[in-house]
Amino acid sequence: MNRRLLLLTFLGLLVPPALAHDAKVGAITIQHPYAPAMPGAAKTGIVYATIVNRGDADRIVGATTTAAERVELHTTVRDGTAMRMRAVEAIPLPMGGTLALQPGQRFHLMLINLAKPLREGDSFPMRLTFEKAGAVDLTIQVERLKSGGNHHH
Numbered sequence: 001m002n003r004r005l006l007l008l009t010f011l012g013l014l015v016p017p018a019l020a021h022d023a024k025v026g027a028i029t030i031q032h033p034y035a036p037a038m039p040g041a042a043k044t045g046i047v048y049a050t051i052v053n054r055g056d057a058d059r060i061v062g063a064t065t066t067a068a069e070r071v072e073l074h075t076t077v078r079d080g081t082a083m084r085m086r087a088v089e090a091i092p093l094p095m096g097g098t099l100a101l102q103p104g105q106r107f108h109l110m111l112i113n114l115a116k117p118l119r120e121g122d123s124f125p126m127r128l129t130f131e132k133a134g135a136v137d138l139t140i141q142v143e144r145l146k147s148g149g150n151h152h153h
C-alpha cells in the first residue's frame with residue numbers, strides 16, 4: 001500500500017458514507033444512531049441505534065446531549081392492551097450480542113425537553129456512557145422515520 005493511500009485510509013476518506021456514521025468504544029460499535037424527525041413543536045424525541053458488542057456483557061448507564069434537558073433510558077412495557085414507556089437505570093448489552101434500540105423493540109433513548117424541534121437533516125451530539133467500556137461521542141442524525149415505526153407517546 002503506498003503512502004498516499006495509507007493516509008487516505010487513516011483519515012477515513014475511503015470509508016463508505018453508510019459506515020462513516022458509526023462510532024466505536026472498545027469492543028462496542030454503535031451503528032447508525034439517528035432520531036426521527038418530530039412534527040410540530042414536540043418537546044420529546046427518541047434516539048435509535050443498533051449496538052453491536054463483540055466483547056463482554058456491558059450496560060448503557062447514561063446519555064447526555066446539548067439537544068435536550070436530559071436523556072432517559074426507556075423500556076416499553078405492556079400494560080393490559082396499551083404499551084407504556086418507563087425509565088430504567090440501565091440498558092443491558094449482552095456478551096457478544098446485538099442490542100437493537102429500534103422502533104418496536106424493548107429499549108430506546110428518550111430526549112426530554114428538547115432545546116428545539118427535531119427537523120429532518122439536522123444533527124446533534126450525544127455522549128453515551130457504558131458501565132465498563134466508558135463514554136463515546138456520537139453524532140445523531142435527524143431523519144424521517146421509515147414507515148412501520150409506531151412508537152406511542
Ligand SMILES: [Cu+2]
Nearest residue numbers: 074085108110
Ligand atoms: Cu420513550
